[in-house]
Amino acid sequence: MDEQPAPDLPEGVTWIERPDDPRVRDYLHLTDVALRRVLEPAEGLYLAESDKVIGRALAAGHRMRSLLLTPRWVEDLAHLVAPAVAAGTPVHVASPAVVQEMTGFHLHRGAIAAMHRPRMPSLDEVLAGAGRVAVLEDVVDHTNVGAVFRSAAALGVDAVLVTPRCADPLYRRSVRVSMGTVFQVPWTRVEPWPGGVATLQGAGFTVAALALTDDAVTLDRLAADAPERLALVLGTEGDGLSRRTVEDADVVVRIPMGGGVDSLNVAAASAVAFWALRPEGAPPDP
Structure with a gap:
């Protein structure tokens, strides 16, 4: 790894020469998913990557723990750097090579922030x-x-509700792909599951399971007479929904397919279903 001389930095900004510097421990070994799953919840930490995502996290009231940038972005992202320094939040700058060795990936969008995890809201909330x-x-x-x-x-x-074995919505990749919308949509974990189906029904929701069964109704049919309160359950990428979830749901719904295709990726299916079942007036007209 080639060493880069320290650039001129604003007061309060720290130059990091080595990826194993303890001051940037939060950013180490991000490619080790198993480690991050243990480390992040235990220490109340998640990572927000890029100006837009960090901005959305701050707008949602989340607190920054530290900020890491590469040199060319220090001036361009002064709107993040200056308030962080003023608040006493550590701001670190390192060469692209050091950041890549530290994190395991190239930081394309200039900045990554370690953020304090917010309190997990209750299901009732x-x-x-x-x-x-x-x-x-x-x-x-x-x-x-x-x-x-x-x-x-x-x-x-x-x-959005996530079951106990669902991936963490605040994992770095989830946050990045969502473009920070994980900070906009209220979410929490629902457990136990699938016992939570009864909890949703008790709260007045019609529970619709998106699955391929002989008695499934089409998405168009459900949308034509959609209940006022609806919980749509989407299953894992490989096996789909558990048998008990399908059995306990009020209705099973499928997206009609052509071309010899039986199903869509869960992300694509969610977009189709959300659009079809959107409440009147949502999303708002431009």
């Missing part, structure tokens, strides 16, 4: 006033989780 809810059952791919959140934000879904 998230469901209060919600008309459309998405439930992600054991969706383990972080990219799919982020894509579902982005569709939910765009297409009128009021809240």
